[in-house]
Amino acid sequence: MITLTEENYIKAIYHLGKQGVETVNTNAIAEALQTKASSVTDMLKKLAEKGYADYIKYQGVNLTLEGKKIAIGIIRKHRLWEVFLVEKLNFKWDEVHQVAEDLEHIKSEKLIDQLDAYLKHPTHDPHGDPIPDRDGNFKQIEKILLSQATLGKKYQCVGVKDTSSAFLNYLDANTIALGTEIVLLHKEPFDQSIKIKINSREITVSQNVAKNLFLKTV
């Protein structure tokens, strides 16, 4: 039996070690979960004992294969619920995270498989993140940050890095949504701000925005 708290730690470790390859350190987990480093240490011992993680004192932690499978299962549930909330229950894309954080822990194979089918097997969540299938497989779309895009090229918006309400509301206000086409017009060397054309309208966005918007070439 795995507890809700263990699940949250496993998911955090997975996210911090991109795709579960890098070693994750204690403070990063504490920061991510808004808890104290000493609590993290305790939990890492437990996760190691239960076979979900490889942990070496003072050296950091890695998920085992089993740990990764669990993480991906939780992420699958989280993102499917997010799709449900937006598509069926009229949530905005900045309102779903909190609720999905709880719904992701509901344990029922049938529930999640039926939900997946009901939503027509979506491949991405409302923020453009990929949804693993039943077997844990998912393909990360080839995407780059707006800040790394090349001048003159045409792109399509496919995801966000920052999922805070502040950022998502900014995008809403500027009619930037997933699927929106963007042409990179100018990069200002002084402050790295970027002028783009969206929906036949020209706007300038800050470096901060450019570093949190994912694009794909089109």
Add this chain to the structure above:
Amino acid sequence: MITLTEENYIKAIYHLGKQGVETVNTNAIAEALQTKASSVTDMLKKLAEKGYADYIKYQGVNLTLEGKKIAIGIIRKHRLWEVFLVEKLNFKWDEVHQVAEDLEHIKSEKLIDQLDAYLKHPTHDPHGDPIPDRDGNFKQIEKILLSQATLGKKYQCVGVKDTSSAFLNYLDANTIALGTEIVLLHKEPFDQSIKIKINSREITVSQNVAKNLFLKTV
């Protein structure tokens, strides 16, 4: 802040004291929640301290107005989720209880209100139990048990008392569903078994069945 465990106790107390009028005793709660009487005593003290229940040592417990409001809120969520599972996710009526038991604890006003709207404000769950509205109001339909029905009269099946898979599967096998019309043909004095006509078919059901099927006159 109210914990998941406290919510389960409050709901159990509510259900045991029909509509929250009768005094509920420790052992009944322990039985309902599959726990030990000593654990219940501890929790009753806490619920009383938090203002959710009135509790007198050795005398039993009652929910306060606030406690009842909480109980009804949880029941509303439980039953709405049950409707969702059956109507949208193809669950059978004997499969929903376990999952709803967890979903009922998800805390989000918007979630439950939107779910309610999405389901078109259902008034009854898949077992015929009434769903409280936002304000906690619900009208108990006038219903009697098949065992108390009168000979020759025509009824409609409107609910079940026992919600076990065994019983629900029995009803499925005999094509008895909510809405099904039933005519009472004969009551056998020997074993209280009852002969009924359903869907132009005559069958005999045991007293046990008759005591768990709710009907309304039609």
Add this chain to the structure above:
DNA sequence: ATAAAAATTTAGATTAATCTAAATATAAAT
């Protein structure tokens, strides 16, 4: 190479929920 700083772990407590076994109170039976 040493000292200072930062990261991490340990020690010792706390809170929530649970349990077993013993004590006490209430209810039922003689």
Add this chain to the structure above:
DNA sequence: ATTTATATTTAGATTAATCTAAATTTTTAT
């Protein structure tokens, strides 16, 4: 009115998750 049985509570432990403060290890800077 006692005794017996049943119900309930208390006492004392346990497990999960967390915290603060102190100790230790690792990293960085001089």
